[in-house]
Each structure stands twice: as structure tokens, then as C-alpha cells.
Amino acid sequence: MLLFDLLEPESPVAVAPVTPSVTAVVTQALAPTPSPLPSAPPVKPAPQPAPQPAFAPRRNPWQRTGRTLLAEACTDPTVAIKQAGLDWTVARVDLRCADTLDPVPDFAAIRRSDTNGLLGVVGPDYEPFQNQQMFDVFTDLARVGRDDGGLPFTIETAGCFQGGKVVWALAHLPDLGIRIGDDEARTYLLVSNGHTGNRTLIIAPTTVRVICQNTLRLAEAQAAGNRRHGLAGGFTLRHTPGIHEAVADAKEAFAATIRDHAATKAAWNRLADVPLTTKLEGEFMTQVFGKAGPDETDRAKAMRKGREERLAAILASPTSQVRGTKDTVFSTMQAVVEYVDHDRSTRTTEGGDAEESRLFSATFGSGDALKAKAWDAALSLAG
Numbered sequence: 001m002l003l004f005d006l007l008e009p010e011s012p013v014a015v016a017p018v019t020p021s022v023t024a025v026v027t028q029a030l031a032p033t034p035s036p037l038p039s040a041p042p043v044k045p046a047p048q049p050a051p052q053p054a055f056a057p058r059r060n061p062w063q064r065t066g067r068t069l070l071a072e073a074c075t076d077p078t079v080a081i082k083q084a085g086l087d088w089t090v091a092r093v094d095l096r097c098a099d100t101l102d103p104v105p106d107f108a109a110i111r112r113s114d115t116n117g118l119l120g121v122v123g124p125d126y127e128p129f130q131n132q133q134m135f136d137v138f139t140d141l142a143r144v145g146r147d148d149g150g151l152p153f154t155i156e157t158a159g160c161f162q163g164g165k166v167v168w169a170l171a172h173l174p175d176l177g178i179r180i181g182d183d184e185a186r187t188y189l190l191v192s193n194g195h196t197g198n199r200t201l202i203i204a205p206t207t208v209r210v211i212c213q214n215t216l217r218l219a220e221a222q223a224a225g226n227r228r229h230g231l232a233g234g235f236t237l238r239h240t241p242g243i244h245e246a247v248a249d250a251k252e253a254f255a256a257t258i259r260d261h262a263a264t265k266a267a268w269n270r271l272a273d274v275p276l277t278t279k280l281e282g283e284f285m286t287q288v289f290g291k292a293g294p295d296e297t298d299r300a301k302a303m304r305k306g307r308e309e310r311l312a313a314i315l316a317s318p319t320s321q322v323r324g325t326k327d328t329v330f331s332t333m334q335a336v337v338e339y340v341d342h343d344r345s346t347r348t349t350e351g352g353d354a355e356e357s358r359l360f361s362a363t364f365g366s367g368d369a370l371k372a373k374a375w376d377a378a379l380s381l382a383g
Contacts, residue, residue: 058319058342060213061359062170066159074154077135084158086131086167088114090195095121110195112164119165120196129201131167134193137203137237138171140250141189149254151175153189161360166199168192176261180272181324184210187218187261189253190234190363204234205257207264212319214337215362216371219267221259229263229379231372232256267379271330274382284332285311287377288370310343311335333378340367 066084073083081087093111095104110119110128144150151173158169169191176187185207193201205218219229235256237249274280285308292304314320314335325331340362348357361367 058213058338060157060208061215061341061355061362062157062159062208065161065353065356065359066157066168066170068157069155074156077138077155080138080155080158080169081131081135084169086135086158086160088112088164089130089132090119090128090164092122092126092128093118110197112195115164117163119163120198122197126197128195129193131193134167134191134201135169136246137191137201137250138169140246141171141253143247144250144254149251149258151254151257156188161356165196166192166194166360166364173257176257178207178261178265178268180269180330181322183272183322183325183330185268186210187257189257200236202234202236203253205232205260209334209337211322212334212338212342214334214341216334216337216375217368218257218260219264219375221256221263229267231375232260268330271333271378271382272325272328274329276327276329276332280329280381281332284329284374284377284381287380288336288373307339307344311339314338314343329378329382333374336374337371340370344370 069080069083073080090110090112092108095107095109096102097104106124107121108124108126109121110126111117112119138153138155141150141153146152152175153171153173155169155171158167160167171189171191173187173189178185178187188206188208190204190206191202192204193199207216207218208214209216217231217234220232222229235253237253238245289304289307292301296304315332319338320326320331320335322331325334341358344358344361344367346354346357346361346365346367348354358367362371
């Protein structure tokens, strides 16, 4: 029996009501004649636009890139993999020279079963790890009861990057939310696997800040007395055929997530206690993005100016003006995370999807490294 909770819809972001403009009512004039005349039809007032929210909340980038799972897919991994469109397999295929058709020794290609697309080239010792095995992780997690350190969760979204080179699924842990005043974040487990030979099965606890859908990894719980907590890199799951070993891995995954959640909550509260000053903001941005060099090119200058303007707009927007965290080091750190998740330009291949490329970078690439720099800078300034 699976130990999932039913998926609950996200609470809508509170917005200030907009008062509609007052519309003049046109009345019917009486005809100055003693004889009765048929009444003219009343003139309808001009339609008024519907009230608009004070700002449009950003959509979760994982939902933009993957598929939102519905109904039983949220609680049953066997249904989830099909609904997400990940019910395909990969296999090794031989490589041959294009001119002679001679076999290429020590290398093979990984081919996707449903499209026959080639996902990567691997060495002789590489064994494919199927998508089903990734979803089996959720089955293993569900076998860990509350009394044994388990947590309820629901699978919300799943998908793939780069035509299937990396597959992923995101599960919500409703018991591990973080709230500072009106600023709320939810905790998730991101499970990902790669088919290119250089990625293994990884489970990475992460948070999603509700008001702007910023995604940031949990802080790694370090040794007592060390106040600096780097962002957790996640950990690899062995997922061996033996069920006892698989459940043991699942227990450790939950235990590590709980530890990291406690470290993250403490660090966030500390960052929210430090008021933001002009000096601190300048030092923070310098630590994250560096100083402009004397030989800065016009292109680099334009990119820096655009970034600074966008970050200033984020800091002035409702996503940074939240009771409990506004005008603090925490809000400045989250502004950089929001910029990375929603606005930062990323390189895409010809015909590639810009939003997918941005999310991939924000999770595994240079965007993720930029978030880590923002985290380190914020902790450094908070003391």
C-alpha cells in the first residue's frame, strides 16, 4: 500500500483587489408627447474590463517544462511514468565508422526506444538505467512508514530535458514547508537520471518559493559549530535489486532531507533577520557577479546593465516585498534566484526551447552555480 497523501491544489497568491471605475448609467428620456409611444430600448453601459490582479504570479518552471500529473498519477508511480510520457526504454547500440562500417571498439551509443533518437555515447562499462527504475525510487520511498522516518509525498510533475538525455520527477513533501511571515516555501524531492553516460540517479531535496516559484536546493546540514551551510548537492541512490537495500537507501534519503530542511530553515530565518542596506546590497551583488573590468566590452556592458535593471525591478516587485522578508538579505538572495529561474538568458541549440534550457542551467549548469554563489554571499554578509 502506497503511503502518499492526496495532492492538494496550491493556495492562490494573495493580491490586492482592484476597484473598478465607476460607469455612468444612461437613462431613457421621456418623449414630450401626450400620446403613448413605445418605449425605446435602454442603452447598455459600455462593458468594463474585469479587475486585474496587482501582479501576475510566475508559473513554476518545472510545470512549464514537464507535465503536471493528475489524479492517480500523483499517488501511483506506474501511472505517473505513463502520464509523464516517460514510459520508454534505452538500449546500447554498436557504433560503426561511416565510411568503412567497421565497428568502433570500446564505445556504444544509447538509443531511445520510442523515437530511435541517439542520446549519447558511452564506454564499455556503462549499463543503462531505465526510466522505470527512477520511478521505482518513489515506490521504495512509499514503503518507509512514518514511524520509521518516512514522509508523505505526492508526485506533481515529471518530464525530460534535451530529448530524453535527462529525465526527472518532482515530488512534494507537504510536512516540510518553510514560512517566514507571509513568505512561504514548499519542499520537494527532485529525482533525476541521465542517459548520456555522465549522470547517475540523483535525489536532490529542493524548495519552491510560492510567491515567485523560485527553486533553490536545501542547505546541506554540516557538522555542529559550523555556521556556514552550502547548498546540498543531492545524493546518489544505489537502487539494487535487493528490496532491503533499496528501502535502506530510501530511509537515508528521508533522514538527509529532514536534516537539510532544518539547516535551511535556520539559515533562512537568519538571512531574514538582517536588514538590507545600500552598502550590503552593493557588496552582495559584487560577490555574486563581480566588478566591471576596465576592458569591459560594449556587449558585456549592455548585458550587465540589463541584468542590473532586471534585478532592481525584481527587488521593487511584490515578490520581494513580502511581509517577514522584505528589505532583508534573504529577499536580495531570492531576487537572484528568481532572476536565474525566470529571466536569465541561456544558450540554446538551434530550434531548442529557451525555457527548458534556462531550467536545465538553473538546475544542473551555470545558473545553479550562480545560485550557489548568491547563497554563499548572503551567508557571508549575514555573519
